Amino acid sequence: MMTIEAGRAYKIPFDTTGVYVDEHGVKRYQRLPESLTTMFRASVEAHPDVEAIVEVGGPRYTYRQLWERAATVAGGLRARGVQRGDRVANLLPAGANWVIAFLATQLAGAIVVPVNTRFAPPEIEYVLSDSGVAFTFWPGEPLPEGTALVVDDAKPTDVAAIFYTSGTTGFPKGALTTHENFLSTIETSIRVFGLGRSEGPKLRNLISVPLFHVTGCNAQLLVQLAVGGTTVVLPEFDVQAFLSTIVTEHVNVIVSVPAIFALALVQGNFADYDVSGVSFIGYGGAPISPLLVERLKAGFPNARVGNGFGLTETASIATFLPHDWAAEHADSVGFAAPVVDLALADQDPTTGVGELLVRGPNVVAGYWNKPEATESAFVDGWLHTGDLARIDDEGLVYIVDRAKDVINRGGENVYSVEVENALAGAPGVADAAVVAVPDEVMGEKVGAVVVPSTADFDVAGLIAYLRPLLADFKVPQYISVRTQPLPRNPGGKLLKRQLREQTTWGEALR
Structure with a gap:
């Protein structure tokens, strides 16, 4: 018989201003924008001439230029027959066009389906078929163009994207990500990363992970678009290009996986690069050793570091380990985010280990076309993650095993x-x-x-x-x-x- 021990009222080291509890017991942020489109429009109006997107070796767009280009492509989608609520697949490589395609789909009132371009052809075919896409952005094909179009009346509960995540049956599952899911993750990222909102136009974030993942899209690209910062996209990872871009593009925010940082730090010419301008480093998605954390802090001496944990189903960040805890508790994924509640199902009375459950406005609405999987994973407002974890007396979360192998x-x-x-x-x-x-x-x-x-x-x-x-x-x-x-x-x-x-x-x- 399943038992659930709800998360205790732990003190969390994050800003909780404006967080309220709704009638269902779910924490939410006050005064979020209505949709990604209204969020994007506000940044365009506030920072029209700030660089929004820089593709390394490719084009650069200010906020005004990015808005105009996305609106034109949105009109092109409509001219191709894409209607509100239709699914639009994005198979483009990382770069400015990927961002334009994502935003254009939002401006057209459609639902974007970011496709993992590393999937094998049968997997890609399954995603396109399962989601029933009305249009696909294919590599090598020009973006469609038409009369500028902006649909800006989406509601927070409307689905904005479907991110596919591999399932244990071998068939990917499409996570229904709403505007509120996205906007809650954006607000969480700003708070746990410690990004100053007034400093937004001075922030320059280097993305070296895929944009089709929630880490690259939700916790980096969209965060920068919300605060008026600059997103620098590295189309293909090369460690020397990664290091040189930090310098040439004056990057001060980097979020990536531990493997990339480990590779960068062992480069024989690492000391030749002036990385003193980097003020924040986030990592996650894989285990990290205390030694690597210390090497990160030494290699990037002016950067605060932190470990984030989340799933496609939590629209990225669910927990975060801040700088002051990063080295001493490197084996922890941190504290619950400001609007996240945690619980443990079937908790072992001896070890305290149980299946980690997550509740919050960042938890997606379910799986596309998979009612049984939705019913199994989303129970009474709680997401059953399949990860086995324990939570210590401070509220630090430790992932100890993965029930899903x-x-x-x-x-x-x-x-x-x-x-x-x-x-x-x-x-x-x-x-x-x-x-x-x-x-x-x-x-x-x-x-x-x-x-x-x-x-x-x-x-x-x-x-x-x-x-x-x-x-x-x-x-x-x-x-x-x-x-x-x-x-x-x-x-x-x-x-x-x-x-x-x-x-x-x-x-x-x-």
């Missing part, structure tokens, strides 16, 4: 069942299991334990078989071949903890 590869989530399903059909494979392999840089990598059905089993052939079926980051980097059967309980369930203890990994394949 998700592998966190440098910020990219890989569900083991999805990879196991692909392995199950591979020639020469009798049985297989997928587990996380610890990695100093990426946090975790994908490891597969394979029981072959033939004596001449070929590892290289297996990898070649998997590549067309899985996104590149889901293809195992480690393969362990064993002759004994995989450990299972009497019901046939894989004993993955035992399997991890039994397995010795060789060199990574790449």
Whole structure:
């Protein structure tokens, strides 16, 4: 029988001014804009000549120019038959056009579907089919143009986007993200990052993670658009370009995954770059060591650092670990955000560990076209995250395991069942299991334990078989071949903890 212990009234180290509790017990921010469009319009009116978007090696747009371009593309969508509430897929690479396509979809009153461009073709096809898109922004094709169009009467509860997140069944699920979800995350980010609203036009944020993820889009791009700051987009990650851009574009805000910071800090010429202007560094999406936190603080001496935790279903940030706690509690994901309540389901009375539940205005409205998955994950206003956690007496949250067997590869989530399903059909494979392999840089990598059905089993052939079926980051980097059967309980369930203890990994394949 499930039991829930609601989060106690912990003291949180964030600004809670203007936070109220509605009739359903949900915390909310007062006086948020009605929609992303009204938010964007306010920044355009306040800062028309401030740089809004800079694509490294590409175009630059002021707020006025970005608004005019997005409105023209919104008119082009309408001319192509896109109506209010239609879904519009965004398959463009990171850059100015991605941002324009996202905003244009909002100005047209449609629902944007950011597509993970690293998905394998069958996965992309599924997303486009499942969401029933009326139009797709394809790479290499010009953006549609028409008479400028602005639909600005959206309500906070209207769905603004559908972000697809991989599911344990192998089929991605579309998270219905409302305007209030977005706007709540924006306000949370401003508060937990400690960004001065009056300093907005002086903020220059470098995005080096994908824009199709909620970290890049919700907690970075949209935050800067809200405060009148500048978003600098690195289209393709290269560590030297990352470092040089910090200097040449006068970047002072960076949010990324630990792996990118770890790679930057070990560059032999790191000291040649003047990064003293960086005032804030945020990280998350993967485990981080106390040593790396200390190296970050030393390498970026004027920056405050912090660890954020969230899911696609929480529209990004649910908890945040501020600078003053960052090194001493590096294994924690921090405190609940100002409008977030936390609870633990099925809490173990000895360890205090239970499934982490989240409630707040940032929690999405459910899954597109998946009523059963929605009913299972969203119960009585609480999101069941599938993550196992404990909360200490200070209110610090510690993620101790992942009930969904998700592998966190440098910020990219890989569900083991999805990879196991692909392995199950591979020639020469009798049985297989997928587990996380610890990695100093990426946090975790994908490891597969394979029981072959033939004596001449070929590892290289297996990898070649998997590549067309899985996104590149889901293809195992480690393969362990064993002759004994995989450990299972009497019901046939894989004993993955035992399997991890039994397995010795060789060199990574790449």
